Amino acid sequence: MKKLLFQLDTDPHPAVFDTVVAYDGGADHVIGHGGCTPGNVRGLVEGAIFTRAPKEKKFTALFIGGSDMAAGAALFKAVQKVFFADFRVSVMLDSNGSNTTAAAAVARLAGSGPLAGQRAVVLAGTGPVGQRAAVMLTREGAKVAITSRDGSRAESCCRELKERFGVEIEPIGAASNADRARAIAGANVVFATGSAGVVLLDEAHWVENAGLRMIADANATPPLGIAGTDMMDRGKDRHGKIVWGAIGFGTLKLALHRACIAKLFESNNLVLDAEEIFALAKSMA
Numbered sequence: 695m696k697k698l699l700f701q702l703d704t705d706p707h708p709a710v711f712d713t714v715v716a717y718d719g720g721a722d723h724v725i726g727h728g729g730c731t732p733g734n735v736r737g738l739v740e741g742a743i744f745t746r747a748p749k750e751k752k753f754t755a756l757f758i759g760g761s762d763m764a765a766g767a768a769l770f771k772a773v774q775k776v777f778f779a780d781f782r783v784s785v786m787l788d789s790n791g792s793n794t795t796a797a798a799a800v801a802r803l804a805g806s807g808p809l810a811g812q813r814a815v816v817l818a819g820t821g822p823v824g825q826r827a828a829v830m831l832t833r834e835g836a837k838v839a840i841t842s843r844d845g846s847r848a849e850s851c852c853r854e855l856k857e858r859f860g861v862e863i864e865p866i867g868a869a870s871n872a873d874r875a876r877a878i879a880g881a882n883v884v885f886a887t888g889s890a891g892v893v894l895l896d897e898a899h900w901v902e903n904a905g906l907r908m909i910a911d912a913n914a915t916p917p918l919g920i921a922g923t924d925m926m927d928r929g930k931d932r933h934g935k936i937v938w939g940a941i942g943f944g945t946l947k948l949a950l951h952r953a954c955i956a957k958l959f960e961s962n963n964l965v966l967d968a969e970e971i972f973a974l975a976k977s978m979a
């Protein structure tokens with residue numbers, strides 16, 4: 695029985711990155727569909743749940759991706775609404791690598807020092823990776839804030855995270871690098887999750903910050919999100935801070951993403967979202 699992974703992407707083209715990792719995670723065939731929405735996904739899901747005998751349904755699985763976290767979350771919900779009784783297959787949500795990237799980075803930070811009671815600031819935290827990282831840091835007991843260039847965007851993002859996860863996250867409007875330096879003044883942990891190639895902090899903005907203990911940066915496209923760090927940093931000491939660069943924790947991200955794909959084919963009722971993926975990341979880290 696072939697392991698079939700249907701990649702349902704909210705963008706026009708299914709992400710090539712996710713296709714490659716799906717094969718590396720053990721799928722025999724990956725079938726990508728772009729432009730998926732809650733309104734057009736029913737037929738695709740029905741094709742997945744009605745075709746194989748109960749014992750063989752676990753060899754069919756669904757992966758939800760795309761660059762828009764809200765669209766991905768809505769599609770993830772819509773897919774599960776089609777399931778009933780044992781007419782279901784395993785499904786994973788990872789829009790823009792949100793859950794796997796955030797989980798790997800936060801697991802690495804958690805392994806580098808305690809997070810409970812610490813002040814953590816997720817810079818440019820309104821994107822898929824930043825949102826999920828903020829939730830995971832909160833779950834580890836940190837007091838978390840996210841910044842956005844637009845304060846109202848940070849506020850609506852925090853509202854949505856509260857609705858979905860029941861977490862309290864502080865929104866901060868910070869338009870410039872200097873504003874973000876002020877936002878991390880009392881922080882113990884900083885995680886930069888800005889768009890590729892966008893510098894969020896200059897080196898001078900963090901080296902003298904005495905309370906700051908740990909830094910992570912998800913951006914692997916130079917220039918990096920936090921100047922004065924290196925994408926290869928693997929818990930490296932820089933100016934007395936422990937630094938994790940995007941490739942430094944990216945090895946765990948890839949291993950985690952592959953492990954999630956492999957798990958999808960173990961049963962026909964697995965639902966992999968932030969909570970489950972973060973738990974797996976911690977066990978792997």
Ligand SMILES: NC(=O)c1ccc[n+]([C@@H]2O[C@H](COP(=O)([O-])OP(=O)(O)OC[C@H]3O[C@@H](n4cnc5c(N)ncnc54)[C@H](OP(=O)(O)O)[C@@H]3O)[C@@H](O)[C@H]2O)c1
Binds near residue numbers: 795819890913
């Ligand atoms: N290391 C890995 O394994 C891995 C895996 C996947 C992704 N990534 C990287 O992780 C990062 C986050 O991914 P994502 O998909 O969540 O990012 P994203 O949605 O592209 O961007 C995140 C946030 O960056 C802010 N931003 C955009 N342009 C900006 C600018 N010019 N100046 C300041 N802020 C700006 C935006 O926030 P506001 O508009 O609210 O300010 C946006 O919501 C990216 O760099 C991505 O390449 C790494």
